[in-house]
Amino acid sequence: MMNKMITASNSIFIFTLVLLLLDGCATQPYGNFIQNPSIVTSKVMADDATAQIVRLYPAANTQFNLRHTVNDPFGHALIENLRVAGFAVQERINSDNSLFVSKNLMGGSLPDIAINHEADGASQPTGLALSYIIDQSGDLYHVNITIDDTRFSRAFVAQADSVHPAGLWVRKE
DSSP, X not given: OHHHHHHHHHHHHHHHHHHHHHHHHHSOOOEEOOSSOOHHHXXXXXXXXXXXXXXXXXXXXXXXXXXXXXXXXXXXXXXXXXXXXXXXXXXXXXXXXXXXXXXXXXXXXXXXXXXETTTTTOSSXXXXXXXXXEEEETTEEEEEEEETTEEEEEEEXXXXXXXXXXXXXXXXX
């Protein structure tokens, strides 16, 4: 009788563990995973990422829709750079499909305008989905940008008080 109880509790534990692991695989975390990111380092990496995007996409004809909220220096610098380069950028602020544009090109605040695409009948906004992941391993920073189904990656190395590219951009479609 005791063996059956132990086996049943082991089965429940294993089942719960498998569900937790699958949940981690099903959700894709986006954003900046560096503790206390430097504004200068973030700006250098964002400038380089913007230059790569400008080389590959036509500015006046391209709109990017962020897949996640932006609350870090890299994301803010990337959005500002893309807008200055002539791209349209829509920022996501909620998980309920609301989109928000917070600043104009001159940096001034605009009125809070939220657009719920489900309410007005549109299922998805037009444009390309954009997301990024920034992480760090020791003195090496990793920048991964996803635009629709295309991924761009580049490593940067921290030296003294600056950061420099540690290789070329890698593109995977």
